[in-house]
Amino acid sequence: MFFLHFLLHIVVTSADVANINNNNINTNINNNINIAAHFGTKSRYEEVNPHLLADILAVNHSILRPPATERCSPVHVSALVRHGSRYPTVNNVRAIRKLSDLLRSQRPQEWTSWRRDILDGWRMWYTDDMDGELVHKGREDMRHLARRLSLLLPSLLGEEPVRRGRVQLLSSSKHRCVSSVEAFQEGLHLQAHLSHVDYSHRVDDQLLRSFERCPGYVEGVEKNHTALAEVHKFQDGQEMDGVRTKVADKLGLPGDSLTADLLEAAFFLCSYELAIKSQHSPWCFLFDQDDAQVLEYKLDLKQYWKRAHGHAINSLSSCPLFHHIFRTLDKAGRPRRSSEAPPEPASILIGHAETLLPLLALLGLYKDQAPPTADNYHAQHGRTFRTSKIVPYAANVLFVLYDCQRGPRLQLLVNETPVRFPGLWAEDAPLYRDVRAAYRHLLDGCDFHKECHGAHGGRGPNTEL
Structure with missing residues (x-):
């Protein structure tokens, strides 16, 4: 269980200053209780699923939704x-240090009450x-997520598959x-009541950091100042x-x-x-x-144009990961002797986050009708592309394959919440063959070498959204 502890060390030099400080704090406690929901990729997972603050191992089995028939x-x-x-x-540490030095650059008697409260x-x-x-806390994020998924899917992540190293x-x-x-x-072993953890993972940057070896992305977006023009424009704008x-x-x-x-x-x-x-510091x-909403929008603009729908090459850089997942699902779902x-x-x-966002974009998720730009901040308050909700710490995308009477079915969950595949809105767990048909253009195409190493260095920035 996690509790919020407010850290408020207030030093006062007179009754008047104390009253000013208290007014500042009382006004802002109410205003900033909800700012934690606007931290973008630096958000806690509990902001997306606040019920976990009361019970970190809470599992809602109703999120698994194969057809009841x-x-x-x-x-x-x-x-x-x-x-x-x-x-x-x-x-980030160096920027924080520079900020701290700037605030301490004046004599303490010249500090405002706000600055004194902070320093x-x-x-x-x-x-x-x-x-x-x-x-x-990050290790706990992972242990708890593993335990919840084990409780949700015991036949797949419970004691037997964990004990057998499967x-x-x-x-x-x-x-x-x-x-x-x-x-x-560690979380899987703890949930399975196994005392010894024999770590058995392997490293694979070709799958999980494929953007680094995609010249079309590195040169066209990551090193291209113009690719983030909307971010720079908003940063210098009135909001x-x-x-x-x-x-x-x-x-x-x-x-x-x-x-x-x-x-x-x-x-x-x-x-x-x-x-x-x-x-709360x-x-x-x-x-x-x-x-907080203005700062969150700036963060979302950066992720949209640098990692998600803003440029075609952003999502295409995740082609190896896309194919790996569907090859794994194909193998799990095929008939066998x-x-x-x-x-x-x-x-x-x-x-x-740089791994999840391109894949989610490739799947066609969280794509609003109008792209976020520097000029449409006020029209974007209801946008679905909010990294605070999509990729907080410990964010997760689950592809759950079911064996059903009519054939294999596939359900998608994002951060332990059902999400329907674009174009297959009628069912939470459509037939796997229908999912494959919806992504046929990617399963048959999405050639990483062609997209990333093609003519002129691959696909550079574009505004075809």
Whole structure:
């Protein structure tokens, strides 16, 4: 069970200042209780599934939805999982340090009450060597997710398949992912009441970091400044400038000294300390919900144009992962002789937000009718593309294959919630052959080498959405 502990160390020098500070805090406690729902890829998994705050092992078996008119049993699950909560990367740590130094650059007697509240109640404790490593909470994210999935699908992830080593586990080479896949195995063993964990995963960056070896993506998007033109335009626009000016005024800083990067660092400080320590740090009270929505939109713009639907090559860079998942499902669902060994009941792949988002885009999910741009912020409040909801820490995409009377069926779940395949809206678990037919163009195409190494360096940025 996780509880939120409010960390408020308030130093006052007079009754008047105390009253001002208390007014600041009382006003902002109500405003910022909900800002945790707007941290983008740095959101806690519990913000997507808040019932887990009361019971971290709560499982709702009704999310498995094969048709009630057929006898069905699950025969395989392929799960793509993002690593758990982590420390800031080294670049984030350096931005946080720069922000801390900026706030301490004046004499204490010149600090505003807001700045005093922060600097008296918080210390700079992040170091470069943390560099995105999994934190204790992140290991718990993975252990608990593994236990919930074991409870949800005991025939696939319960004691028998775990004891016999029949769960395939693959991981990105990044240390936060390797630590996550280890913790996931610990959770499976704990749920199966097995004391000894014999780690059996392997690293596969060709699947889980395929974007790195796609020149069409690396040159066309990642290293191409124009690919994120909408992000840069919004960052310099009136909504972001309004938040930056408001926060700079609270901190008593010249407007031009609080850059967009430092503003984002202050916002991330709130998200990190909530994810790492389950605390609202003093930094949180700089932002109200309107501020958080603006900053979230900037984060979503970046992920949309850099990793998702914004450019065709973003999703096409995940072709190897797409084919791997469907080959695994094909193998699990095909008829076999009694003498043949049964397929592995589960395949667990641990990667990054950068792994999940391109695949979800390739599947056609979370694609709004109008793409998010720098100019349509107010029209996008109801958008489905919200990374806070889609790829928080420990995000997961489950492909559950059932053996049913009419043939194999496939259900998709995202973050333990049923999601229907685009074009197959009538059923939660359509026939597998219908899913394959819907993605025939990708199963027969989606050639990674052609898309990524083709003429002119592959597909560069485009606005065909």
